[in-house]
Each structure stands twice: as structure tokens, then as C-alpha cells.
Amino acid sequence: MSITLSNAAFTFVGAGSMAEAIVRGLTSLKDGNPERITMLNRQDAARLHDLQQRYGIRYAVEAEARNLAIAQADVVIVAFKPKDAIEGLKALSPQLKRNQLLVSVIAGLSAATIEDILGRSDQPIARTMPNTSSSIGLGATGIAFTAAVSADQRELASAMFASTGIAAVVEEARLDIVTGVSGSGPAYIYYMMEAMIEGGIRGGLTPEAARQLTVQTVLGAAKMVELTGEEPAELRRKVTSPNGTTQAALETLDRFDFAAGVTQAVLRAAERAGELGQAISAQAANR
Ligand SMILES: NC(=O)C1=CN([C@@H]2O[C@H](COP(=O)(O)OP(=O)(O)OC[C@H]3O[C@@H](n4cnc5c(N)ncnc54)[C@H](O)[C@@H]3O)[C@@H](O)[C@H]2O)C=CC1
Numbered sequence: 001m002s003i004t005l006s007n008a009a010f011t012f013v014g015a016g017s018m019a020e021a022i023v024r025g026l027t028s029l030k031d032g033n034p035e036r037i038t039m040l041n042r043q044d045a046a047r048l049h050d051l052q053q054r055y056g057i058r059y060a061v062e063a064e065a066r067n068l069a070i071a072q073a074d075v076v077i078v079a080f081k082p083k084d085a086i087e088g089l090k091a092l093s094p095q096l097k098r099n100q101l102l103v104s105v106i107a108g109l110s111a112a113t114i115e116d117i118l119g120r121s122d123q124p125i126a127r128t129m130p131n132t133s134s135s136i137g138l139g140a141t142g143i144a145f146t147a148a149v150s151a152d153q154r155e156l157a158s159a160m161f162a163s164t165g166i167a168a169v170v171e172e173a174r175l176d177i178v179t180g181v182s183g184s185g186p187a188y189i190y191y192m193m194e195a196m197i198e199g200g201i202r203g204g205l206t207p208e209a210a211r212q213l214t215v216q217t218v219l220g221a222a223k224m225v226e227l228t229g230e231e232p233a234e235l236r237r238k239v240t241s242p243n244g245t246t247q248a249a250l251e252t253l254d255r256f257d258f259a260a261g262v263t264q265a266v267l268r269a270a271e272r273a274g275e276l277g278q279a280i281s282a283q284a285a286n287r
């Protein structure tokens with residue numbers, strides 16, 4: 001029997017925001033199977049209990065139950081912070097079986113460094129960069145596979161992330177820029193929304209009205225780009241009447257180097273992903 005989304009067993013190691021976003025996406029599927037999802041976390045049983053209450057997943061706290069959850073998984077997802085990667089992967093290494101798919105969501109951490117820490121190069125690894133919108137089925141994930149990943153496992157990993165939004169298979173070298181665009185991207189949009197809401201409030205709107213109008217504006221703008229197929233620049237031109245309000249607003253944004261700032265932010269996030277990966281790789285080499 002081939003492994004599919006509804007019959008595969010998933011074990012998450014690390015139960016923070018990103019793991020929760022994926023689990024929320026997976027468990028809201030029509031054929032989502034929370035009973036086949038087990039979550040492990042470091043030193044926080046209350047957090048795991050809360051996740052169980054909300055999503056119906058299983059969790060394990062004691063060493064024996066944790067080991068069993070890993071042994072029984074088809075897919076083991078590592079979802080801890082880069083700073084915990086060496087310790088976490090080292091602990092996992094003796095427990096992982098060669099046929100289990102290891103999915104990493106850790107920013108910057110290369111498959112080669114994961115192999116180095118695991119101490120072998122034949123573990124099937126899917127290195128991914130999802131984002132938190134996975135929790136509402138609108139995530140955007142980049143995925144890269146190592147050579148050891150079977151066709152079935154590729155399909156399963158792609159289906160897993162596609163079920164939480166869209167999933168694009170990319171070369172591993174492109175994952176850091178995926179991080180800059182869509183991994184960190186939601187934060188740039190939230191930052192802009194915070195600023196728009198603040199402007200609305202300063203102009204006299206109630207916080208509720210400013211929030212509601214901002215949310216709908218961002219939703220509408222994203223949907224316009226998606227549904228019309230027009231370029232954002234063209235849609236922007238259609239909003240901008242000569243000498244009108246939008247022109248005045250955009251000129252103000254230009255005075256603050258808004259566009260350059262956002263482009264630099266995307267590139268800097270990608271660069272930072274590379275730095276995080278390098279730091280782990282150097283640390284792993286010095287062990
Ligand atoms: N938050 C986001 O928007 C995104 C995060 N990521 C990546 O996801 C990873 C996790 O990020 P967050 O969920 O934001 O972090 P978080 O801090 O919310 O969650 C990490 C969890 O892992 C646990 N943990 C650490 N070491 C562990 C171990 N050895 N065994 C079991 N649990 C362990 C921690 O106690 C914590 O609960 C990071 O590597 C990050 O680069 C990727 C895409 C987007």
C-alpha cells in the first residue's frame with residue numbers, strides 16, 4: 001500500500017508556531033487524520049496538551065513514548081530553532097530508520113549539514129521553507145529533496161505542504177531566497193498593516209474600523225493580483241490618478257525608500273538564512 005496523506009504517520013519534533021501552523025492545516029483537511037499526528041516538544045507538556053485539545057493530535061512526553069512515536073512515523077518533521085538543530089538532530093540520529101522521511105523546516109540549515117550531524121548521507125531528507133499561513137490553508141512552501149528521497153516520499157511531502165497551501169519544488173540553493181520572500185514574508189505584510197491601521201487611527205477612525213478596512217484592502221489587493229493575472233505595477237497604476245491621493249501617498253513612500261527597503265529586506269532575510277546555516281555547519285564541523 002502506498003503512503004498517502006491520510007494513512008501516513010507524522011511525528012513533529014518541536015511543537016512551536018511553525019509546527020502548529022502545519023498541524024492546523026493538516027488537521028483541517030477533509031481526510032485529515034489527527035490520530036496519525038504525534039507531537040513532541042522540549043520541556044513543555046502543557047503546550048502539548050493544549051495542542052491535543054485544539055487539534056485532536058497525539059503527543060508524547062516520556063522517553064519511551066517519544067521513541068515509539070519516532071519509530072512508528074513515516075515522516076519525522078524537525079521544527080525547532082536553528083540554535084537547537086545540532087542537539088536535536090544528534091539526539092534523533094540513532095532513532096531514525098533509513099526509510100523514514102526527515103522533513104526539516106529549519107531556516108538556513110542545509111541538507112548536507114543535516115547529513116553531517118546525523119552522521120550519514122542516505123537519510124531521505126526534504127528541506128522545506130513553509131510559512132505560518134499554512135495554518136489556514138494559504139501557506140506558501142518551497143521544498144528541496146535529497147537524492148535518497150523516493151518518488152513516493154516526494155509525492156507525500158509535496159502533498160503534505162500542498163494541503164496547507166501551495167508547494168513549489170525548488171533547487172536547494174534557492175531555499176534561502178524562498179525564506180526571504182515567503183518564509184519571512186508574512187511579517188512584512190503584517191508590519192505594513194500595523195502601519196496602515198496606525199494611520200487610520202491617527203486620522204480619526206476607530207481601531208476596529210481601521211483594522212477592518214486594512215484587512216479587506218490587503219485581502220482584496222492580493223486577490224486582484226491572483227485573479228486578474230495583471231502585474232502588481234499595472235494594478236497600482238489603475239489606483240493612481242494623476243495628482244490624486246494615491247500619487248501623494250506613493251511619493252511619500254518613495255521619500256522613505258519604501259520599495260528599496262522591502263527589496264533589501266527580502267535579500268537580507270535570505271542572507272540571514274545563509275548565515276544561520278553557516279553557523280550551524282561550522283559548529284557541527286567543530287564538534
Ligand atoms: N515561525 C515561522 O514563521 C517560520 C519558522 N520556520 C522555521 O521553523 C523552526 C521553528 O520555528 P518556530 O516554530 O517559530 O519556533 P518556536 O520557538 O515557536 O518552536 C520551536 C519549538 O521546538 C522546541 N524544541 C527545541 N529543541 C527541541 C528538541 N530537541 N526536541 C523537541 N522540541 C524541541 C522548543 O521548545 C519550541 O517549543 C525554525 O527553525 C524556523 O527557522 C520556517 C518557516 C516559517
Ligand SMILES: O=C(O)[C@@H]1CCC=N1
Nearest residue numbers: 107131179183184185
Ligand atoms: O524568522 C525566522 O528565522 C523564521 C524563518 C522564516 C520565518 N521565521
